[in-house]
Amino acid sequence: MKFKNTLIRSTRIDSRLGDIVLAATDRGLAGAWFDQQRHWPDMAGWQSDPDHPALREAALQLADYFAGRRRHFDLPLDLSHGTAFQQAVWQALLAIPMGRTTSYGTLSSDIGSPAAVRAVGAAVGRNPISVIVPCHRVVGSNGSLTGYAGGLERKSALLTLEGARAAQETASLWESAR
Known part of the structure; x- marks a missing residue:
């Protein structure tokens, strides 16, 4: 970027x-x-x-x-450095609640572009504010972890922290990060 x-x-x-x-x-x-x-x-x-x-x-x-003490971020964000389409996708990401996931297809529909699944995926991947703009909460249509610019292990760890994935899947990553 x-x-x-x-x-x-x-x-x-x-x-x-x-x-x-x-x-x-x-x-x-x-x-x-x-x-x-x-x-x-x-x-x-x-x-x-x-x-x-x-x-x-x-x-x-x-x-x-x-540390598990925050469920919502309250920060002024500057998302103006993307295209209008990217900004729409990034704004839609902010509506995904902690502990929940959505699919790329659902996100595409949510922004009024149901046929733009690949473009939505590209915009999600270009999200400049990892974690805070929760692109990690977008998964494949079958619930599988797909794509994350920070790596799938991190995506899984973030979803586990938020209660959206089983803890045993990422326990080793948390331990190795300490």
């Missing part, structure tokens, strides 16, 4: 599933990427600013989420 004509502030935080790079604009949190995930942003020109209010609050809320 390329952020154009915008000052980006960033920081790096630890999580149980690996380091996360957070990015913010003056409008709010604009990015959260696990190290080594697909669609890594071009960070040229970004300024490190761990004290930026949106980054500091995102770090606190993510720490609470990973």
Whole structure:
């Protein structure tokens, strides 16, 4: 993802599933990427600013989420760096409740584009704000885990944390992340 004509502030935080790079604009949190995930942003020109209010609050809320103390995020988000279609998909992701999943087909219908399942899948994969904009809650039509820019092990671990998957499937990942 390329952020154009915008000052980006960033920081790096630890999580149980690996380091996360957070990015913010003056409008709010604009990015959260696990190290080594697909669609890594071009960070040229970004300024490190761990004290930026949106980054500091995102770090606190993510720490609470990973500790099992947070079920909802309350952060200003800047999703303006995608196409209109991507933004519609990312907004629809925000409506998926914790502990629930939906399919790509259902998500396509929800945004009024039932034939655009592949395009929806591509937009989900390009979600710039992992975890907080819960793209991990989208699964295949048969409930199978399909695609996640941060890796399927992380997707499974996030769904387990939220109570949407059996804990035994990812217990080893949580243990190895400690």
